[in-house]
Amino acid sequence: MIRSDEGLLMLKIYDAENFPNPKRVRLALREKGALDQVEFVPVDVKSGELRTPEMRAKNPDATVPFMELEDGTVIGRCNPIIEFIDATFDGPSLTGAAPQERAHISAMNLRVEEGLLDAGADYFHHATAGLGPDLETDQVPAWGERQKRRTQETARYLNGVLADQEYLAGDNFSVADITAFTGISLAGALGLLPDEDLAHLDRWKAKVAARYES
Ligand SMILES: N[C@@H](CCC(=O)N[C@@H](CS)C(=O)NCC(=O)O)C(=O)O
Structure with a gap:
């Protein structure tokens, strides 16, 4: 890929730093040691910037994160963006190598995305004030x-998975752990986690958090 005068790849990541899905991409970049290799473009989600006609023309998903490549191609959603990051930068694989490993990681990642992160976000958008009345127009x-x-x-299911293995897709850290860590953080912040002993999940969460302490 082409580099700018500052040495950055010509890869823009549009995001809102403290939102859960943008965090997934930032953690993936961090795992690859590439946080400083891309340009972040801040988007004001709460003001409705994503839903303006100009922004929708660029990114029909109307969500962050999305990335823009040097030829103007725009790709939205965390999973394709992280696949791109994983293939572009050096460092341990986040999405797996062999076909079976890739499929296994992808299946766990989607299970976690839908069952934990998206479900927690649905609670936020539908059962709380969410992003406010101007944006939350169809609450159920x-x-x-x-x-x-x-x-x-x-969360209970993941606790069971982690009783027998270090990480969600097996012995190695993967994108499924990034998605789950973001989902558990959101669920914790919203007070959604079950009030019971989930010791394996807690141990895993502390271990993943330690990766991002420094
Ligand atoms: N599944 C999507 C989810 C993206 C998403 O929902 N992002 C949130 C921020 S965490 C967003 O842009 N929300 C804007 C809105 O709800 O209007 C992905 O993988 O990127």
């Missing part, structure tokens, strides 16, 4: 409560 509170229960079911 019962759906939010249903998704809270799904978050809790997934």
Whole structure:
């Protein structure tokens, strides 16, 4: 890829730093030692910037993160962006190498994304004030409560998975751990986690958090 005068790759990541999904991409870049290799473009999610006609023309998903490549190609959503990052930068693989390993990681990643992170976000958007009345125009509170229960079911399931292995897809850290760490952090912040002993999940969470302490 082409580099700018400052030595950055011509790769722009549009994001909002403290939002959960943008955090997934930042953690992936960090795992690859490439946080300083891209240009971050801040987006004001709460003001509705994503939903303006200009922004929708660039990014029809109307969500962050999305990336823009040097030829103007725009790609949205965390999973394709992280696949791109994983293939572009050196460092341990986040998405696996052999076909079976890749499929296994991808399946766990999607299970965690839907059951934990998306479910927690659904609770936030539907059962709380979410991003405020201007943006949360179609709330279904019962759906939010249903998704809270799904978050809790997934947390219990992950606790069971982690009873027998170090990381969610096996012995090695992967993108599934990034998605789950972000999802558990969101669920914790929203008070969604079940009020019971999930010791394996707690041990795993502390271990992943330690990767990002320095
Ligand atoms: N599955 C999408 C989720 C993206 C998403 O929902 N991002 C949130 C921020 S964490 C967003 O842009 N929300 C804007 C809105 O709800 O209007 C992905 O993988 O990127």
